[in-house]
Amino acid sequence: MLFFRRGVSADPLLVREAATIEELDMKNVTALIAALEAELGADAVLTAESDLAPFTEDWRGRYKGPAAAVVQPSNTSQVSAVVRLCAAYGVPVLPQGGNTSLCAGAVPANVGLPPVIVNLTRMRRIRHIDAANGSMEVEAGCVLKTIQDAAAAEQRLYAVSLGAEGSCQIGGNLSTNAGGTAVLRYGNTRDNVLGLEVVLADGTVWNGLRALRKDNTGLDLKHLFIGTEGTLGIITAATLKLHPLPVQHALAWFAPVDPAAALHILGMFQAACGSRLSAFEMINRRQLELVVEQVPGRRNPLSELHEWHVLVELGDTHGGEEMAALMQQTLEHAAVAGLIHDAVLASNQTQRAALWEIRHSVSEANKKAGVGLTTDCAVPVSAVPLFIERATQAVHAIVPGLDILVVAHLGDGNAHFIPFFTFDAWRQLADRSAMANAMRRCVNDVAHELRGTFSAEHGVGQTGLPEMAHYKSAAELGLMRAVKNALDPHNLFNPGRLLP
Ligand SMILES: Cc1cc2nc3c(=O)[nH]c(=O)nc-3n(C[C@H](O)[C@H](O)[C@H](O)COP(=O)(O)OP(=O)(O)OC[C@H]3O[C@@H](n4cnc5c(N)ncnc54)[C@H](O)[C@@H]3O)c2cc1C
Structure with a gap:
């Protein structure tokens, strides 16, 4: 013991x-x-x-x-x-x-x-799939990938997708309101759930496993437990929302001249493709370099290493040729407007998978390469280029020339802006904790000035607690504490999390 x-x-x-x-x-x-x-x-x-x-x-x-x-x-x-x-x-x-x-x-x-x-690992049963209703009931310990695969076997899509999908569980996704790479089209986890089953602080089981699109019967209680990081109850099962399975995709990787150009191209895709646009992910040069260096089998899809890279995906239930043409046309318009340096279209499933693997390898690469002080800011989509510019200045005012990694879900206004130290440089710091705090705070301050948030999708956990105390108003914290006191008066669940 x-x-x-x-x-x-x-x-x-x-x-x-x-x-x-x-x-x-x-x-x-x-x-x-x-x-x-x-x-x-x-x-x-x-x-x-x-x-x-x-x-x-x-x-x-x-x-x-x-x-x-x-x-x-x-x-x-x-x-x-x-x-x-x-x-x-x-x-x-x-x-x-x-x-x-x-x-x-x-x-x-x-x-x-x-x-x-x-x-919750042992609670991994898929209880029921109702393809006609577009819903499935699963236990909280189901791994996200298992859920996606089970839905796909019924020609349905469970839309939430993220790099950890082979090991994260739906209970964790719900409790953190996980985002990922498909939020642009399908929303975050909160938007993809219809009902929950939760064990409350006195052991009572609340069965809210409804599979309804409409239910106006007072407080929508499930939302209390989504994104509150296990501080109000333990989610034991969920009814998830399923979509028709897109079977046709067009995927491209391109190098915009800068983040402002990427934003402009995002607008072009939205205008041309509407809801077929399902992902628009941007990374910077240093981030791509680390993926290529650290993760076997990954390579730069373009012939040159550019400063900025975007992965764009269209998806639909029909119209493969048409979508590929739409993708090509939109990128050509962007090239004619001088907004991109280079682009490549995936022409088969292997190439598609290889492009997505680059995007999904960033966390693994960074973990191997050094110490990335990951931030998780969101600002209005239109403010992302300014956020990147100002946050870079703020970080370089503390450590001139420090490597910065940018991994942005650009379509959601969410940028992981990561001041990055090699292991050696990190070891040599006299006060690592002070450095980590200073870096995170200066980046989060920029997001705050732009009316953004310090936590778009990862949650608060332990690392975000000082930021909660710093950025949330007394009124907001007071409301959250009132809910916590009402549901968990003895502070049984996750004490010292989420609420400073
Ligand atoms: C490689 C990689 C890529 C990632 N990419 C993304 C990304 O793109 N987008 C994103 O949003 N996140 C991402 N993450 C972060 C992480 O995967 C998500 O936060 C995920 O939702 C956590 O799920 P989990 O099952 O691992 O939860 P855990 O890490 O086990 O728990 C997370 C929180 O939820 C609580 N919790 C867990 N299960 C339950 C339950 N059943 N009931 C109540 N509370 C519970 C825990 O107490 C904790 O507070 C990534 C992580 C990695 C390692």
Whole structure:
């Protein structure tokens, strides 16, 4: 069993007090673990430090915190039993999906009592697909890719798509309101869900698994649990919205002369292609270089390395030839207007996959190459070029010439603007934490000046907590606290997350 300690003070009185609390905590945790084992079976309750390791460290390996145990329930009533037990023993609960959070949202912090991590991996059943209704009911631990594939087998599309789709789970997507590369056309996760099943802080199961497009019967309660990062309840199942499956695609990779040109071309595509435009993703030169250097099999699709690169996709249920022609025409117009240096169209599925793989490899490349201080800003789409210009100036005012990676879901106004250090440069910094904070703050300040947000899709987790305190008004935080107090009065779920 993992032994955990609270902070021990130099004051002798407090040392005694801390020791007493520690003993009490240990007794409590030992009894809780025995009760959890009785409820779930011993194989679903992990306590050995080596077993806990994959669940207590974040995807980038930067954050690690202690846990009392990891439990892996197999169904909703087991989740409910776990919550009741943790509430009774006063031990906090941290829901966890695929642990792919990019803001350390799914691992324990080093403050307060170590939580019981409720990992949903075993709850991965697809309960039902209703193709005619365009809906599917799934358990929270279903991996996103499994859901996409199951929908596709019924000629339907579950539209949310992101680089972590092979390991992130739908419960995590819902709790972070994940975005990804198809928001431009289909919206984020919030827009692709019809109903939820949630275990509340007293163990009650709320069954809101409706498969309706219309339901005006008071508060739409599911939205309380979407994007609130497991602070109000544990999502155990969801009814997802499905779309007709696009089977015809046109995909191109082009080099706009600058971000302002890319924005202009986005407008041209929107005018020419309407809702067939499904992705418009931009990365900068340094980011493409890192992908090519770090990830085997990736290469620059163009003959030269340009400053800016865009991946644009059209998709529809019919009209393959017509779409390829539309893509070509629009890019030709852009070239004639002097907005692009070069472009290439994918002519088959292998080429399409290769272009998407470049885009989906950015996080892996950056993790291997050094320390990227990822930000997740959104500004009005029209302000993205100005955001990039001003944020670059702000970062270079702190470290002149520092590498910057830009990965933008341009069509959504969402730019991951990433001041980037090599491992060596990072190690040499005297105060790394101060540097990380200064970099994030100066970029987020630019977004704020442009009426944007510091977290467009990743959530708040641990890394965004100081930003919540800094940018959110007292009125907004007050409202959020009122909701938290109403739904989770004893602060059982994810204490110290989301709300500073
Ligand atoms: C390579 C890579 C690419 C990525 N690309 C994108 C991207 O394009 N867009 C994007 O939005 N994100 C992206 N992410 C971030 C991440 O994948 C998403 O935030 C994802 O939605 C997290 O899902 P998860 O199952 O891993 O959740 P976790 O990381 O396990 O948890 C995330 C948060 O949700 C809570 N939670 C998890 N499951 C539940 C549940 N069942 N009930 C209640 N709360 C729960 C956790 O407590 C935590 O606060 C990327 C990550 C990686 C590693």
